[in-house]
Amino acid sequence: MAWQTIWRNRDPVLLSFMLVTFITGAAVALMVPVLSLFLADEIGVRPLLVGLFYTVNAVAGILISQWLAKRSDRKGSRKRLIVYCCLAGLAGGLLFAGVRQYWLLITLGVLLLNLASTASPQMFALARVYCDHQGNRSVMFSTLMRAQFSLAWVVGPPLAFAVVAQWGFVWLFAGAGLTYLLCAWTVQRRLPDLGPASGAATCAGELASAKGDVRWLFVGCLLVWTCNSMYLISMPLYLTRQLGYDQSLVGWLMGMAAGLEIPLMLMAGHWSSRWGKRPMMMVAGAAGVVFYGLLPWLTHPAALIGVQLFNAILIGIVAGLGMSYFQDLMPGRPGVATTLFTNAVRTGSIVAGALAGVIAEAWGYQGVFWLAILLAGISCLCFHRVANC
Numbered sequence: 001m002a003w004q005t006i007w008r009n010r011d012p013v014l015l016s017f018m019l020v021t022f023i024t025g026a027a028v029a030l031m032v033p034v035l036s037l038f039l040a041d042e043i044g045v046r047p048l049l050v051g052l053f054y055t056v057n058a059v060a061g062i063l064i065s066q067w068l069a070k071r072s073d074r075k076g077s078r079k080r081l082i083v084y085c086c087l088a089g090l091a092g093g094l095l096f097a098g099v100r101q102y103w104l105l106i107t108l109g110v111l112l113l114n115l116a117s118t119a120s121p122q123m124f125a126l127a128r129v130y131c132d133h134q135g136n137r138s139v140m141f142s143t144l145m146r147a148q149f150s151l152a153w154v155v156g157p158p159l160a161f162a163v164v165a166q167w168g169f170v171w172l173f174a175g176a177g178l179t180y181l182l183c184a185w186t187v188q189r190r191l192p193d194l195g196p197a198s199g200a201a202t203c204a205g206e207l208a209s210a211k212g213d214v215r216w217l218f219v220g221c222l223l224v225w226t227c228n229s230m231y232l233i234s235m236p237l238y239l240t241r242q243l244g245y246d247q248s249l250v251g252w253l254m255g256m257a258a259g260l261e262i263p264l265m266l267m268a269g270h271w272s273s274r275w276g277k278r279p280m281m282m283v284a285g286a287a288g289v290v291f292y293g294l295l296p297w298l299t300h301p302a303a304l305i306g307v308q309l310f311n312a313i314l315i316g317i318v319a320g321l322g323m324s325y326f327q328d329l330m331p332g333r334p335g336v337a338t339t340l341f342t343n344a345v346r347t348g349s350i351v352a353g354a355l356a357g358v359i360a361e362a363w364g365y366q367g368v369f370w371l372a373i374l375l376a377g378i379s380c381l382c383f384h385r386v387a388n389c
Contacts, residue, residue, distance in 0.1 A: 014141065016190035017127045018148045020183060024120055025149035027089060027179040029156020030172060031096070031113075033254055034164055036233050037240075037247065042169050043102050047237070051357025053106050054233060058349035061114040065346070068118050069125075069339035078126045079193040082119045086184035089116030093177020097170045116180060120149075121338040123187075124323055128338070130192060142327075143269030143320045150265060150319070153258030161251035213387045214329050217322075218344050220281065220382030224318050225348030226355075227288055227372040227379075231311075233356040238365035239304075249301055256305050260312030265320035276388035277325045280317050285383060287313035288376030295369040314376070328389050 039050045068081065092112030099105060124142060131141050163172045236250045268280050291310035298304050323341045330337040359367045 012190070013130060013192055016186070017123065017130070017141075018145060020123060020186050020191065021120075021145045022148040022152050023179060023183040023186060024086075024123065025152030026156055027093075027176050027183065028117070028120075029153045029258075030160045030163075030176040030179065031093070033157040033232065033236070033251065034160050034169070034172065037164075037236050038096075038169055039102070040237065043100060043105075045102055047357045047360050049102065049357075050233065051353040051355075053102075053110075054229065054353030054356075055350050056106055056353075057110045057113065058346040058353060060110050061117060061346040061349075062343045064111075064114045065118045065121060065339045065342055066336075069121065069336050077193050078122055078129075079187060079191055082122050082126070082187050082191070083184045085115050085117075085119035085122065086180045086187065088112045089119070089180030090177045090184070092116055093173045093175075093180060097173035097177065117342075118339075119183070119187075121342040123191075125338045126191065128327055142324045143265055146320050146323070147262045147265050150258045150261040150316070154255050154262075157254035157258070158248070158251035161247045165247060212385065214326065214340070216382050216385040217325060217329065218340065220285070220379045220386070221318060221322050221341065221344035222348050222351070223375045223379040223382065224285065224288060224314065225345045226351045227292060227348075227375050228315060229345075229349045229352030230356045230368050230372055231292075233352060234360060234365045234368045237360070242365055243299055245301065249304075253304060253308060257308040257311045257315065260309055261316035261319070264312055264316035268317045268320050272321055277321050277328075278383060278386055278388040280321055281325070281383040281386070282380050284314050284317035285376055285380035287311075287317075288379065289373055292369050292372035292376055296366045325386075325389070329387070 035053075036050050039045050039053055040047070045053075089112070092109060092115075095109050095112060096105065099109070124145060127141065127145060160172055163175065232254075235253070236247070239245045239250055239253075240247055272280050287310045291307060291314060294307050294310070295304075298307060322344070323338055326337040326341045330340070355371065356368055359371060
C-alpha cells in the first residue's frame with residue numbers, strides 16, 4: 001500500500017493515524033532534545049546525574065510499556081489506553097514546566113513521561129491490527145507512519161531550542177503538554193477501537209519459536225539506539241560547551257537529520273519488499289560506522305550538517321523497518337512486538353545514560369563518538385544473524 005493509495009482513497013482512518021503520529025512525534029520532539037541542557041543548565045546537575053536521569057527513565061519505560069503491551073494484546077481497549085497515556089503526557093509537561101527539584105523529576109516526572117511514551121508503540125500496534133483487518137500492506141503503512149514521526153522531528157528540535165532561547169523552558173514544556181492534550185482529543189475522536197488482536201500467543205512462546213532471530217534483532221537495534229542516545233545526550237553539550245556554538249545549531253542538526261530520514265525511510269520500505277529487511281538493516285549499521293567515525297574530526301557547522309546524511313541513513317532504516325521486522329517475527333502479538341522494538345530503544349538509552357556521562361567525564365565528548373563506532377559495527381554483525389524477511 002503506497003502513499004498514493006492512501007490519498008486516492010481518502011481513507012479517514014489511515015489519514016488519522018498519520019495525523020496522530022505527527023502530533024505525538026511533535027510532543028516528543030519538543031521535550032527530548034533539550035532534556036540534557038535542561039538538567040545541566042536549568043537544574044544545575046553534573047553530567048553523571050544527567051546520565052542517571054536517562055538510565056532511570058529508560059528502565060521505567062521498559063517496565064511500564066512491557067506490562068501495558070501484554071495487557072493490550074490480551075484484553076481491554078487499546079484506544080482508551082492511548083488516550084490515558086497522552087493525558088499523562090499533559091501532566092508530565094506541566095510538571096517539568098513548574099518543578100525544578102531533580103529528585104521529583106526523576107521519580108514522578110519519569111513515571112508520567114514513560115506513560116506518555118507508551119502511546120506511540122500502542123498506536124503502531126493499533127495501526128497494524130487495522131491494516132491486517134483491511135488487507136493493506138502494513139509494512140509500508142508503518143513506514144509512512146514512522147515518516148510522520150520523523151517529519152515532526154524536522155520542525156520540533158529547531159522550534160524547541162528557539163522557544164528556550166526566547167522564552168525559556170517553562171513555555172516549552174507547557175507547550176509540549178498541550179500538544180499531548182491535542183493528541184488525546186484526536187485519538188478519541190478519530191481512531192477506531194478494535195480491541196486486542198486475535199490469535200496471540202505468549203511473548204515467551206513467540207521468542208522461543210523464532211529461535212535466536214528476535215534476540216539478535218533486539219541486540220542489533222539496542223546497539224543502534226545506544227549510539228543514537230549517546231549522540232543525543234552528548235552532542236548538545238559538545239557543541240555548546242566544547243566547540244562554543246549557539247544552542248540553535250543543535251536544533252538545526254537534529255532537524256536536518258530528521259528531514260533526510262523521511263525519504264530514506266520511505267525508500268527503505270520500498271526496497272525491503274525487493275531485497276528483504278536484513279540487507280537494509282546492515283546498510284544502516286555501516287552508515288552508523290561512517291557517521292560516528294567522522295564526528296570526532298569535524299568541527300565546522302557546514303561539515304556537521306553535511307554528515308547528517310549518514311545519521312539519517314542509520315536512523316531512517318532502523319526506525320522505518322525495525323518495528324515491522326519484530327512484528328513479522330512475532331505474528332499475532334503486535335503490541336508486544338512493537339513494544340519490544342520500543343524497548344530496544346529504551347534499553348539503548350539505559351546503556352547510553354550509563355556510558356555517556358562516565359565517558360564524557362573521563363575522556364571528553366569525543367570519547368563517546370569513538371565508542372559509538374565500535375557499537376555500530378557490532379550491530380551490523382547482529383543484523384546479519386537475523387532471518388531475512
